[in-house]
Amino acid sequence: MSRLIVVSNRVAPITEGEPTAGGLAAGVMDALRQKGGRWFGWSGNVVPDMVTPPLPVVEQRSGPISLYTTDLNQRDYDAYYKGFSNATLWPVFHYQTDLAHFDWAEFEGYRRVNRHFADSLQALMAPQDVVWVHDYHLLCLAEALRAQGARNRIGLFLHIPFPAPAVLMNIPAHAELMAAMCHYDLIGFQTESDRLAFADYVLREMGGEALPGGVLAVGGHAIRTGVYPIGVHVDMLRQEAAAAADSAQVQALRASLGGRALIMSVDRLDYSKGLPQRFTAYERFLADNPGWHRKVEFTQIAVPSRSDVHAYQEIRRELEGEAGRINGRFAELDWTPLRYLNRSFARRDLMPLYAAAQVGLVTPLRDGMNLVAKEFVAAQDPADPGVLVLSRFAGAARELDAALLINPHDEAGTAAALERALSMRLEERRERHAAMMAVMRHNSLERWRDRFECDLRNPASLEHGASAA
Ligand SMILES: O=P(O)(O)OC[C@H]1O[C@H](O[C@H]2O[C@H](CO)[C@@H](O)[C@H](O)[C@H]2O)[C@H](O)[C@@H](O)[C@@H]1O
Ligand SMILES: O=c1ccn([C@@H]2O[C@H](COP(=O)(O)OP(=O)(O)O)[C@@H](O)[C@H]2O)c(=O)[nH]1
Numbered sequence: 001m002s003r004l005i006v007v008s009n010r011v012a013p014i015t016e017g018e019p020t021a022g023g024l025a026a027g028v029m030d031a032l033r034q035k036g037g038r039w040f041g042w043s044g045n046v047v048p049d050m051v052t053p054p055l056p057v058v059e060q061r062s063g064p065i066s067l068y069t070t071d072l073n074q075r076d077y078d079a080y081y082k083g084f085s086n087a088t089l090w091p092v093f094h095y096q097t098d099l100a101h102f103d104w105a106e107f108e109g110y111r112r113v114n115r116h117f118a119d120s121l122q123a124l125m126a127p128q129d130v131v132w133v134h135d136y137h138l139l140c141l142a143e144a145l146r147a148q149g150a151r152n153r154i155g156l157f158l159h160i161p162f163p164a165p166a167v168l169m170n171i172p173a174h175a176e177l178m179a180a181m182c183h184y185d186l187i188g189f190q191t192e193s194d195r196l197a198f199a200d201y202v203l204r205e206m207g208g209e210a211l212p213g214g215v216l217a218v219g220g221h222a223i224r225t226g227v228y229p230i231g232v233h234v235d236m237l238r239q240e241a242a243a244a245a246d247s248a249q250v251q252a253l254r255a256s257l258g259g260r261a262l263i264m265s266v267d268r269l270d271y272s273k274g275l276p277q278r279f280t281a282y283e284r285f286l287a288d289n290p291g292w293h294r295k296v297e298f299t300q301i302a303v304p305s306r307s308d309v310h311a312y313q314e315i316r317r318e319l320e321g322e323a324g325r326i327n328g329r330f331a332e333l334d335w336t337p338l339r340y341l342n343r344s345f346a347r348r349d350l351m352p353l354y355a356a357a358q359v360g361l362v363t364p365l366r367d368g369m370n371l372v373a374k375e376f377v378a379a380q381d382p383a384d385p386g387v388l389v390l391s392r393f394a395g396a397a398r399e400l401d402a403a404l405l406i407n408p409h410d411e412a413g414t415a416a417a418l419e420r421a422l423s424m425r426l427e428e429r430r431e432r433h434a435a436m437m438a439v440m441r442h443n444s445l446e447r448w449r450d451r452f453e454c455d456l457r458n459p460a461s462l463e464h465g466a467s468a469a
Helices: 023-036 074-093 104-122 141-147 172-180 192-205 234-243 246-258 274-288 310-331 347-355 371-379 411-423 428-440 445-458
Strands: 004-010 037-048 057-060 065-073 131-133 153-157 186-189 210-211 215-218 221-227 259-266 296-303 338-341 359-362 388-393 405-408
Touching: 004 023, 004 104, 004 153, 023 037, 023 065, 023 172, 023 347, 023 371, 023 445, 037 074, 037 104, 037 131, 057 371, 065 074, 065 104, 074 172, 074 310, 104 359, 131 141, 131 445, 141 153, 153 445, 172 192, 172 221, 186 192, 192 210, 192 215, 192 296, 234 347, 234 371, 234 428, 259 274, 259 347, 259 371, 259 411, 274 296, 274 371, 274 411, 347 371, 359 371, 359 411, 388 411, 388 428, 405 411, 405 445
Parallel strands: 004 037, 004 131, 037 065, 131 153, 153 186, 186 221, 259 296, 259 359, 296 338, 359 388, 388 405
Antiparallel strands: 057 065, 210 215, 215 221
């Protein structure tokens, strides 16, 4: 069979046990570990501008995975990653247009890096290989590969939300971007709302036509669209949680809690994750529920992310102030209500921490999926599970509707959900947990990978539409 070539901006660290920054790398690594394949992306290194493309591609092997990485020079990094990807596409696709800026030179840099990726890929691809591209950094990659003559089947999976057309059109280059995306054979989304938003633009703004089964005909191309919610390896995560249940780290946590209930959150330090709103909702919970003082602690792990982008520096400053203010208001000599950690953990070390928590608090303002929500559920002991409090604006909420769903802008509602979660009877906790586990077992990571790969490889399913979500 032809090989699978995976392309993404971020690749997972190949060394076992290193922290994986972000759900894309964690998900793709887990998905490739079983079947193997080639994975191409940015090394994470930035080199001076005097080093000009084509930059060398370095190969590393890890079991069945061949990892190929390349550096970016400073100019390309600034325009492509820091600029158009993370200061234009990321905020607009997460509906935070107030935080977005746009610069045609950065857009040109973004297209240039997509072309460099295409150049490097040519050496790794045979004509019969299928190419699976990931995420918003590479919306123009299929167009660049086609311009070089590639006839391979090329699919894109978008890990983040796709915005409504009126929001997308805030980007002055929206027409160029959408025209480039139409060079993919298959585009996968996390939720049906994301898919519908994309189709809406194609139909209304590009004069496209909707054919049965999620196929869109536009400008002589037929693009298949489908919904492929990314999942997790439930059993592997449960094992990770159980294996380290008595680790020194967990023992230290338990000792410091001294029997108090634990509310736990883990995020990249990103404005889309709703951390300021979460902190004030916890403050409201403490103010409304003096009976819970000294009986509960909230631990927020916030991993620094994209720290050279202005909006990320701002949110970091804001949160440091908020954490200090809330502790200043409620702390006692023997009780710190909020612990705020700015560091990353290896995922296998996070799993027993989730397991030790009574409540997982996951409240993004918008999120493509949010794998932390799924990992929290997988880590729980089915006999005595903790409760997930989840934003309705996370892609995960479409599947995990047995969580306590909240609106992160509703401080009082989130505070009330926290109280409800902490007080929930065992029977209800078990029922909710079992319902979420059943969905997660069905929509597993294997299913995500297999359905996308099968739909990408199989043009025949064009007539029948993408496989059922
Ligand atoms: O690569 P970085 O700039 O350091 O950012 C980390 C990743 O963040 C985003 O993750 C998304 O993918 C997850 C898995 O599908 C999903 O659960 C989450 O909701 C998304 O935000 C980003 O999309 C990745 O490209 C980044 O690597
Ligand atoms: O210190 C950390 C914090 C997070 N993660 C992992 O990073 C991923 C975050 O993915 P998610 O989909 O929740 O959000 P993203 O960061 O991709 O937007 C999850 O697999 C986490 O377990 C990690 O390995 N170490």
